Amino acid sequence: MSISVKNVTKKYGNQNALDNISFEIPKGEIVGFLGPNGAGKSTSMKIITCFIPQTYGQVKVCGLDVNDEPIKVKRKVGYLPEHNPLYLDMYVKEYLLFLARLHKIKKKKERVAEMIKSVGLEKEQHKKIGALSKGYRQRVGLAQAMLHDPEVLILDEPTSGLDPNQLVEIRELIKTFGKEKTILLSTHIMQEVEAICDRIIIINDGKIVADEKTSEIQSKVVKKQVIKVEFDASISKSKLNSITGVTSAKEVSDNVWLLESKTDKDIRKEISKFAQDNNILVLTMQKEEESLENVFKELTSKK
Numbered sequence: 229m230s231i232s233v234k235n236v237t238k239k240y241g242n243q244n245a246l247d248n249i250s251f252e253i254p255k256g257e258i259v260g261f262l263g264p265n266g267a268g269k270s271t272s273m274k275i276i277t278c279f280i281p282q283t284y285g286q287v288k289v290c291g292l293d294v295n296d297e298p299i300k301v302k303r304k305v306g307y308l309p310e311h312n313p314l315y316l317d318m319y320v321k322e323y324l325l326f327l328a329r330l331h332k333i334k335k336k337k338e339r340v341a342e343m344i345k346s347v348g349l350e351k352e353q354h355k356k357i358g359a360l361s362k363g364y365r366q367r368v369g370l371a372q373a374m375l376h377d378p379e380v381l382i383l384d385e386p387t388s389g390l391d392p393n394q395l396v397e398i399r400e401l402i403k404t405f406g407k408e409k410t411i412l413l414s415t416h417i418m419q420e421v422e423a424i425c426d427r428i429i430i431i432n433d434g435k436i437v438a439d440e441k442t443s444e445i446q447s448k449v450v451k452k453q454v455i456k457v458e459f460d461a462s463i464s465k466s467k468l469n470s471i472t473g474v475t476s477a478k479e480v481s482d483n484v485w486l487l488e489s490k491t492d493k494d495i496r497k498e499i500s501k502f503a504q505d506n507n508i509l510v511l512t513m514q515k516e517e518e519s520l521e522n523v524f525k526e527l528t529s530k531k
Contacts, residue, residue, distance in 0.1 A: 236285030316358030
């Protein structure tokens with residue numbers, strides 16, 4: 229198992245930043261690590277990468293205990309923290325060669341050139357890091373995380389500050405690396421999770437509230453359906469609430485309503501029958517699919 233987190237708690241005074249969390253990630257899996265700000269994502273990542281110790285529990289990376297063998301663990305891990313720390317007065321290529329020497333990488337120049345090309349820094353390699361845009365600094369951070377060819381990548385908001393074209397390029401790069409490595413990826417961009425991740429772990433208030441395959445995460449919330457319908461005439465909320473299966477009705481604009489139901493039965497036939505019985509016309513009707521964003525909101529808003 230590439231990452232093993234068992235019954236981990238992290239206390240700051242009387243506050244639990246992490247509350248007895250457990251999960252395992254095998255080699256070759258890309259896992260999205262989601263949660264609202266302050267949920268415990270960065271704390272978990274810092275423990276896995278040996279930057280801070282846990283209060284209780286056990287964490288292993290590639291079979292190595294993070295407390296007993298931190299140096300060996302760090303050799304196995306590439307880490308891009310949320311606030312990407314860089315030497316702003318160094319040139320890009322100079323900085324990566326400096327890190328290559330620290331990692332004792334053989335064929336340093338070749339490896340640095342390979343990483344510069346991989347993250348699209350060819351034109352920027354002779355510039356000072358301080359002169360780069362946020363997006364290009366993020367690329368430098370990705371390059372340093374992957375420079376020593378680690379088995380595990382821990383990426384905290386890796387696409388922060390990238391433009392749409394850069395987003396696609398970096399996502400493809402992460403997916404490519406994910407074929408051979410284990411990647412734990414923290415992000416607030418739901419489309420990114422759906423595009424990249426095989427599995428999703430959601431943390432809230434220091435506790436794991438979901439751990440499912442990306443394709444199955446919707447099963448963690450109460451099933452409901454939302455129908456967006458536009459009528460050709462005004463109608464009262466109370467009448468719409470009388471439709472069989474409708475649990476709530478919300479008007480979003482003139483004669484346009486969101487009708488919610490918590491039954492598995494498709495209620496569109498009931499809506500059509502209701503319109504016919506009341507001599508009104510349905511202009512449009514659309515069933516809205518449950519999105520990952522809605523699932524996230526549902527799971528992290530529970531008290």
